[in-house]
Amino acid sequence: MYQHKSNLAAVLLCALLIPALAACGDDSTSAADSTTGAASADTSASPAASDADALGVTDPWVKAATEQDKMTGAFAVLVNDSDREITVVGATSTVNELTELHETVQNADGSMAMQPKDGGFVLPAGGTLELAPGGDHIMLMGLTRSLAAGATVEITLSLGDGSTKTIEATVKPFTGADENYQNGATQGNGDMGGDMGGDMGGDMGEMGGEH
Numbered sequence: 001m002y003q004h005k006s007n008l009a010a011v012l013l014c015a016l017l018i019p020a021l022a023a024c025g026d027d028s029t030s031a032a033d034s035t036t037g038a039a040s041a042d043t044s045a046s047p048a049a050s051d052a053d054a055l056g057v058t059d060p061w062v063k064a065a066t067e068q069d070k071m072t073g074a075f076a077v078l079v080n081d082s083d084r085e086i087t088v089v090g091a092t093s094t095v096n097e098l099t100e101l102h103e104t105v106q107n108a109d110g111s112m113a114m115q116p117k118d119g120g121f122v123l124p125a126g127g128t129l130e131l132a133p134g135g136d137h138i139m140l141m142g143l144t145r146s147l148a149a150g151a152t153v154e155i156t157l158s159l160g161d162g163s164t165k166t167i168e169a170t171v172k173p174f175t176g177a178d179e180n181y182q183n184g185a186t187q188g189n190g191d192m193g194g195d196m197g198g199d200m201g202g203d204m205g206e207m208g209g210e211h
Contacts, residue, residue, distance in 0.1 A: 052163035054082035055123075060169035062153045063133075066146040071096070074138040074155055074169055075131045080123035087160035088121040095153050097142030104135050114139070120160075133174065147171045 056079035065072035074093075080086045091099045103117040112134065121136060123129050131137045138155065147153060151171040156164050 049082065050163040051082075051086045051159040051161045052157075052165040054080060054084075055086055055088075055157070055159065055165055056081055057157075057165065057167045060155070060167045061172045062140070062147060062155075062169045063174045064147055064149045064171050065143060067143050070143055071139060071141040072143065072147060073102075073133065074140060074153070075133065076167070076169065078121065078123055078129045078131065080125060080127050083125045085125060086123045087119070088123075088157050089160055090120070090158040091138050091155055092158070093140055093153060093155045095143060095145055095147065096140040097144065099155075100139045100141065102137050102139045104137075149173045 058077045058079065060074070060076035062074045063072045074091075078088065088101065091101065093099055101117040101120055102114045104112050104114055107113050114137075117136060121129055121131075129136065140153075149171055153169045153171060154166060155169055156166045158164055
């Protein structure tokens with residue numbers, strides 16, 4: 001009789017312990033699932049690299065000029081290190097009043113002329129674009145100080161995704177690239193001030209033999 005009661009007690013104890021052990025196992029699994037889920041959420045929430053992070057800029061430089069010249073050009077090699085298209089939509093600098101992205105085109109008479117670049121500078125995935133005298137370049141107009149050879153100019157590029165990239169360009173002496181400015185492209189801009197608005201066409205034309 002005593003043995004029978006002991007066996008019964010053991011059965012009842014097991015019946016009580018099994019659900020408890022099962023519950024412990026469930027909690028452990030749930031905790032693991034929760035941790036895995038959090039890790040997955042963190043991974044998916046990681047932001048993609050901005051266009052500024054993916055854009056490389058090598059050998060940035062600016063043509064030396066005096067404040068009386070009123071304008072000059074900035075050049076560099078742009079490299080797209082991403083698998084998507086990147087567009088430079090604008091630029092600013094602390095040494096001038098108005099900055100434009102320019103291209104050089106050929107007129108009907110064979111002469112070369114500078115004009116604003118419609119749509120900005122577009123770099124395909126993995127592509128490279130050279131900004132150079134006689135080609136695409138950044139035009140700094142309305143200089144507020146002279147730019148002597150050896151000085152540096154800070155230029156901030158505005159990109160299509162809203163990010164910006166600031167570079168330091170070295171001022172260098174340069175003559176060449178026989179091109180003229182397309183008159184009227186930026187004349188009359190209210191931001192330029194009276195003097196600049198009236199003189200821009202002639203000054204840009206004179207720069208053709210130097211830029």
